[in-house]
Amino acid sequence: MMALGVRHFIAEARYIPSESMLPTLRVNDHLVVEKLSYRFNDPERGDIIVFMPREELQQQNPSFRNAFIKRVIGLPGETVEVFGGTVYIDGVALEEPYTAAPPSYEWGPEVVPDDAYLVLGDNRNNSLDSHFWGYVPRQNIIGRAAVRFWPPDRIGTIQPRSLYPNNSLPPLPE
Numbered sequence: 001m002m003a004l005g006v007r008h009f010i011a012e013a014r015y016i017p018s019e020s021m022l023p024t025l026r027v028n029d030h031l032v033v034e035k036l037s038y039r040f041n042d043p044e045r046g047d048i049i050v051f052m053p054r055e056e057l058q059q060q061n062p063s064f065r066n067a068f069i070k071r072v073i074g075l076p077g078e079t080v081e082v083f084g085g086t087v088y089i090d091g092v093a094l095e096e097p098y099t100a101a102p103p104s105y106e107w108g109p110e111v112v113p114d115d116a117y118l119v120l121g122d123n124r125n126n127s128l129d130s131h132f133w134g135y136v137p138r139q140n141i142i143g144r145a146a147v148r149f150w151p152p153d154r155i156g157t158i159q160p161r162s163l164y165p166n167n168s169l170p171p172l173p174e
Helices: 002-009 055-060
Strands: 011-015 030-034 048-051 068-074 079-083 086-089 107-111 116-120 141-150
Touching: 011 141, 048 116, 068 086
Parallel strands: none
Antiparallel strands: 011 030, 030 141, 048 068, 048 141, 068 116, 079 086, 079 107
């Protein structure tokens, strides 16, 4: 009973089934998804989150009944646009050292709705993510990928939480 409580409220194990988060996460990496912090704080830009797809997506495609894992890029109220191989947040280019390659598509500009997040896979050109199916409602977020525990040669934290301190962006050019 205690294990069920821990899994429901604090943390749970997940594995990576696809290449959508390369190079950060590889197929069959096993992770601990930490659930507690989002009970007190909102997700931050750069967090890798696990979430359930929206109900209409689950109805459209049976393979969308499992949880997804992607990186938070756009926060509520921000305008996001992808063009020229770069993601822009409110007109500022986002530095993304974690991606497999620059995005080869254009998207937006669109404003992220209140209480929702724009998420993208690190393998931008091979990821079913927000640029295909829209935003992730806050209530669909299960938790934050915190620790990789398998394979043994890749054990460790997934990313520093300070990837974008205080959700900051570089200043707009003058």
